[in-house]
Amino acid sequence: MSGELNRPLAVSIGEPAGIGPELLLKAWTMREECALPPFYVLGDKSLLEARAKRLGLDVPVVASGPLEAIRDFSNALPAVSLENVMSDAPGQPSADNAAAVIEAITRGVEDVVAGRASALVTCPIAKKPLYEAGFEFPGHTEYLGHLAEQHGASAPRAVMMLAGPQLKSVPITVHQSLRDAIAALTQKEIVEVSRIVHREMRERFGVAQPRLAIAGLNPHAGEGGTMGLEDEEIVRPAVEALRAEGIDAIGPLPSDTMFHARARENYDVALCMYHDQALIPVKTLAFDETVNVTLGLPFIRTSPDHGTAFDIAAKGIALPDSLIAAMKLAHQLARNTSTRMSV
Numbered sequence: 001m002s003g004e005l006n007r008p009l010a011v012s013i014g015e016p017a018g019i020g021p022e023l024l025l026k027a028w029t030m031r032e033e034c035a036l037p038p039f040y041v042l043g044d045k046s047l048l049e050a051r052a053k054r055l056g057l058d059v060p061v062v063a064s065g066p067l068e069a070i071r072d073f074s075n076a077l078p079a080v081s082l083e084n085v086m087s088d089a090p091g092q093p094s095a096d097n098a099a100a101v102i103e104a105i106t107r108g109v110e111d112v113v114a115g116r117a118s119a120l121v122t123c124p125i126a127k128k129p130l131y132e133a134g135f136e137f138p139g140h141t142e143y144l145g146h147l148a149e150q151h152g153a154s155a156p157r158a159v160m161m162l163a164g165p166q167l168k169s170v171p172i173t174v175h176q177s178l179r180d181a182i183a184a185l186t187q188k189e190i191v192e193v194s195r196i197v198h199r200e201m202r203e204r205f206g207v208a209q210p211r212l213a214i215a216g217l218n219p220h221a222g223e224g225g226t227m228g229l230e231d232e233e234i235v236r237p238a239v240e241a242l243r244a245e246g247i248d249a250i251g252p253l254p255s256d257t258m259f260h261a262r263a264r265e266n267y268d269v270a271l272c273m274y275h276d277q278a279l280i281p282v283k284t285l286a287f288d289e290t291v292n293v294t295l296g297l298p299f300i301r302t303s304p305d306h307g308t309a310f311d312i313a314a315k316g317i318a319l320p321d322s323l324i325a326a327m328k329l330a331h332q333l334a335r336n337t338s339t340r341m342s343v
C-alpha cells in the first residue's frame with residue numbers, strides 16, 4: 001500500500017515537563033509555511049491549553065480523534081485524550097506522569113497498526129521518571145520493538161537511526177553503558193543490524209545500492225590489533241560476512257576520520273559500535289534538523305533528535321525545527337512504503 005495521504009500523523013506528547021508540548025503548539029502555528037501533514041496529539045487537551053497560555057501562543061486546541069483530525073487540523077490543534085492524567089509542571093519531571101507518557105506511545109502504535117494514522121512521531125521522553133515508575137525498556141526504540149511483537153510482528157528488531165541532512169548514523173549497541181556495550185558487541189549483532197539498515201535504505205529511503213561504512217571500536221580501528229582486538233576479531237569478520245552477501249560495506253574504519261565531509265562522500269550510512277560514536281557526529285553536524293528514525297519495524301516512527309530540554313521548558317525559546325523535520329520525514333516515509341502490518 002502506498003500513498004498514505006488520507007491519514008494523519010499520530011504524535012505522542014512525550015514528557016509533559018519538557019519542551020514537547022511547546023514544540024507541538026509551535027509546529028501547529030507553522031503548519032502552512034512548513035507544509036506540514038495533518039497531525040493529532042495523543043495528550044491532554046488541558047495541558048496543551050495551559051502551556052499555550054503560559055507561552056502566550058494563540059493556539060486553539062480541540063478534542064478530536066484520529067478519524068476527525070484531518071478535518072479539525074486546519075482550524076485547531078487536534079488532541080486525543082488519554083485515560084491517564086499528566087500534570088502541567090514545566091521543568092519538574094515526575095514519575096506520576098509515567099502512565100500517561102507511556103499510554104500516549106502505546107496508543108499511537110495502536111492507531112498506526114490499525115490504519116487510523118499513517119505513522120507515529122514521538123516527542124521526547126525523560127527516561128529516569130519512567131524507570132522510577134517501573135518502565136522496563138531503555139527508551140522508545142526498545143519499547144516500540146516490544147509493541148510491534150505484541151501486535152503480531154514476528155521477531156521485530158528495532159534499530160535506531162539518526163538521519164540528518166549530511167549524515168545518517170546507526171548505533172549497533174544503543175542504551176547501554178560503554179562497558180556493557182563493548183561486552184555486548186558481536187559479529188552477529190553487527191551483521192543483523194547492518195542487514196536491516198541495508199534493506200530499509202533501499203525500501204524506505206529509496207537508495208538503490210546503499211553503501212555502508214562500518215566504524216571500528218578502538219582508536220585507529222585497533223591499529224592492527226595493538227590497540228584492542230575487537231576490530232580484527234569482531235568488526236572485520238562482520239564486514240567480510242556482509243560483503244559476502246553482496247552488501248556494499250567497508251570497514252572497520254577509524255571513527256575519528258570517517259565523519260569529515262570528504263569521507264562522508266564515500267558512504268550513505270555509518271554504522272557505529274556504541275551510542276555516542278553514532279550520535280555525536282550527527283547531532284554536531286545538524287542538531288536542529290536531524291531526526292531519530294526507528295528501522296526494523298512494520299510501522300514508521302520518527303522523533304526529534306533532541307531530548308526534553310528541561311532547562312528551557314516553557315520559556316518560549318525551544319526550536320521546533322527537529323520536530324518539524326521528524327513530521328516531514330514520517331510523512332515522506334509513509335508515502336514511500338507500506339505501514340500497515342498484517343496481523
Ligand SMILES: NC(=O)c1ccc[n+]([C@@H]2O[C@H](COP(=O)([O-])OP(=O)(O)OC[C@H]3O[C@@H](n4cnc5c(N)ncnc54)[C@H](O)[C@@H]3O)[C@@H](O)[C@H]2O)c1
Binds near residue numbers: 309
Ligand atoms: N527521543 C527522545 O525521547 C529523547 C532523545 C534524547 C534525549 N532524551 C532525554 O532527554 C533528557 C534530557 O537530555 P539531554 O539534556 O541530554 O539533551 P537535550 O537534547 O534535552 O538538551 C541538550 C541541550 O540542547 C538544548 N535543546 C534541546 N532541544 C532544543 C530545542 N528544540 N530548541 C532549543 N534548544 C534545545 C537544551 O536546552 C540543552 O541545553 C534525558 O532524560 C534524555 O534521556 C530523550
Ligand SMILES: N[C@H](C(=O)O)[C@H](O)COP(=O)(O)O
Binds near residue numbers: 140142292305
Ligand atoms: N538515544 C537517543 C538520543 O540520545 O537521541 C534518545 O535516547 C532517544 O532514544 P529513543 O528514541 O529510543 O527514546
